[in-house]
Amino acid sequence: MITSKIKKEELDDFYQSKFEYYRNVSGYSAMLIALLEMTYFVTDCQIFGRFAYETLVPRFFIAIPLLIFWYFYPQIQTYKLGTLCYYIFPHAAMWCTIWAIWYLPNRDFAREGFIIMHFAFLAIGIATPLKYHIIVHACLLLNIVISNMWNHYASFSLMITLALPLYIGVVLMLYILENSYADQYLIKKKLEYSSISDELTGAFNRHKLDELVDKSTGRFTFSKNTVLLMLDIDYFKKVNDTYGHEAGDEILKFVVSEIKNQVYGKDYIIRWGGEEFIILLVDYTTDQALRFAEKLRASIESSDNGICPVTISVGLCRYNKNENYHDTIDKADQALYYAKEHGRNQVINYADMEK
Secondary structure, three states: OHHHOOOHHHHHHHHHHHHHHHHHHHHHHHHHHHHHHHHHHHHHHHHHOOOOHHHHHHHHOOHHHHHHHHHHHHHOOOHHHHHHHHOHHHHHHHHHHHHHHOOOOOOOOHHHHHHHHHHHHHHHHOOOOHHHHHHHHHHHHHHHHHHHHHHOOOOHHHHHHHHHHHHHHHHHHHHHHHHHHHHHHHHHHHHHHHHHEOOOOOOEOHHHHHHHEEOOOOEEOOOOOEEEEEEEEOOHHHHHHHHOHHHHHHHHHHHHHHHHOOOOOOOEEEEEEOOEEEEEEEOOOHHHHHHHHHHHHHHHHHOOOOOOOOOEEEEEEEOOOOOOHHHHHHHHHHHHHHHHHOOOOOEEEHHHHOO
16 A cells, blocks of 8 residues: 555655646646547547537537636646546546437447546546545446436446446556555655755755755745754864764764754754754744753753763854845854853853844
């Protein structure tokens, strides 16, 4: 099952990624289904042996939803809306066909038309979640059963026995395709994560900022209040010189672990370089951020890391939504430098330096 590969909390992102990847395939297929439905008017004329004016409206009625869909197609950007809109066409085409069949003198060809509809559902299902497709596609069988109440197909039982294995086959094929895309999705996510994460500590690296900043303005994309902390491990060079670089790596991982124990999911930990880290606290007041930083500083100082006692110095600056993020980083860096120059193992707010 897909859930064995993709975590449940990631399924929404997975389905959206799949939709974006196959969006045009299924979207254009939906429009093609409508166009092909109109061409069956030629077949109607062949069955009648004349111009089949009776089926003219049923066959071309689908042009109305087609024009509406074509106009709004660029706005269909989510898989949920896409699922709702795309499946309109195979069902609409089927009911236009059922409408046309009512007028046909020979209804034996209906089963071939219904068989073709399975491939229409297959084309649409490529971009949509399989769990939705199973239900919506099953309605094709229901359409046949309901329409038989007035069209009275001579080969009704044959229609059903042909439709069931086709339905199962399409579902299995889409299951294979969805699992195949799940593998691709996981590889893609792994590559994306490795490009923005620090392999040693598990924190983000500087490239993460590219996702958090509007490149045209240089501002963070957060709409809520944000406070930036820049912290440095005090006398880290002495740790490496005294205990070795492997021990230094353990200290780095210990510090990040302590930070992760206290931040929320909406916050970001970025390894800025060496033993320096940036923490973005989203939706914090300055006082809340100061309490957080002080609690973190005390926790790192008092915890046993298995190597040696360490402390941190922290520079803090509230982010101004109207300024370039570099300015906030520079101010936090100045506050950090002040903390290191005035005894270390302390938290300094840039705003207090200006007083």
